[in-house]
Amino acid sequence: MTLQPTSHPGFSTTSSYGDQNSTNITNCPDTDAWEWFYTSQPVYIMVITVLGIVFNVFVLMVFILHKKACTVAEIYLSNLAGADLVLLSCLPFWAVNISNGFNWPFGQFLCKVVNLGIKMNSYCSIYFLVLVSIDRFVALVHTMSYGRMRRPKYAKLGCLLVWGFGLLMGVPTLIFRKVQHFPEYGVHACFLDYPSRTLELVCNGMLIILSFIIPxxxxxxCTVKIIQALKVQSIEKSNAEKTEHKATNLVLAVLLAFLICWVPFHLITILDVLLMAEVLGGCHLENALDICNQIFTYLAFFNSVLNPILYVIVGKNFRKKVREVFHNWSYKKTASSDSTRSNLSTLKTSV
Known part of the structure; x- marks a missing residue:
């Protein structure tokens, strides 16, 4: 990502995902589109932050408060909600940063930690979906062969490994993120300072391969095999199969939403890497990629808000859990109220 002129300093939030080095100064002329982005981005970020935190906390509370233990798929989806919360808790810092003219006011420690959280989400969220896809694949395609592997303890171990992998892939962010004063732009910017262009290309290549191509x-x-399995199965299904199909419909909806929100971002990142490697070039392409990076980054952020909505709209089992949680909560509240009235009545009688 290139550094825009003084009126539009391009210390873009996209660099927190794609690790673009923001210190490269462009010779391309500025465009009027940046003014609109810099005024609208903070508002958009705060809106999706508030909505996303409320929705994802609601999802986690339903899974936690429900009397039945989470299924394997629900363990993965609850960890996905946790990864989304990590991202959403970091976004307000970038909203302040943008509204402050990309002058980072929070110090070097938060510069590293905030971007580590965003980086971890880019890896953890996709690999939680990989795990849930494999779970649906095993549940519908290889039920007899590998069904015993679908146990909560293995699911929790898988989630722990994903969190560890996300933290490991965030190490370059911890090492190379720093706050530095740019007198020509009048800001103290939080940016990635790679020691060489080769290392920068390697890190960006790892992002593309490990967080996009492989997962x-x-x-x-898995999705193709799942859809094929759903088509060939008979209309008459057991209750267990119906439950699996309900869970699968939710997973497919979450996967589709993820692809819609994230594929454009990764495609632009690939073009950005090609531009950085000088395979592609030109001011028009550079300006277009800068603007598209902004648009598609915030489309990717919106996925964290969309997932809980899909749980309610598509997830029949989740809606059932919500009703049961509220029913139990209402019952306990009524029982507590009745107990209080009974104690007051006993006190009055004894007096």
Whole structure:
């Protein structure tokens, strides 16, 4: 990502995902589109932050408060909600940063930690979907062969490994993120300062391969096999099969939403890497990629708000859990109220 002129300093939030080095100064002329982005981005970020935190906390509370233990798929989806919360808790810092003219006011520690949280989400969210895709694949295609592997303890271990992998892939962010003063732009910017262009290209290549090409290939394979399995199965299904199909419909909806929100971002990142490697070039392409990076980054952020909505709209089992949680909560509240009235009545009688 290139650094825009003084009126539009391009310390873009996209660099927190794609690790674009913001210190490269462009010779391309500025465009009027940046003014609109810099005024609208903070508002958009705060809106999706508030909505996303409320929705994802609601999802986690339903899974936690429900009397039955979470299924394997629900363990993965609850961890996905946790990854979304990590991202959403970091976004307000970038909203302040943008509204402040990309002058980072929070110090170097938060510069590293906030971007580490965003980086972890880019890896963890996709691999939680990989795990849930594999779970649906095993449940519908290889039920007899590998069904015993679908146990909550293995699911929790898988989630722990994903969180560890996300943290490991965020190490370059911890090492190379720093706050530096740019007198020509009048800001103290939080940016990625790679020691060499080669290392920058390697890190961006790893992002594309490990957080896009490999997981999307696995998800695509599992999804095709899942759809084929759903088509060939008979109309008469047992109750267990119906439950599996309900869970599968929700997973497919979540996967589709993820692809719609994230594929454009990764495609633009690939073009950005090609531009950085000087395979592609030109001011028009550079300006177009800068603007598209902004648009598609915030489309990707919106996925964190969309997932809980899909749980309610598509997830019949989730809606059932919500009703049961509210029913139990209402019952306990009524029982507590009746107990209080009974105690007051006993006190009055004894007096």
């Amino acid at each position: 999307i290939s696995i998800i695509s394979f």
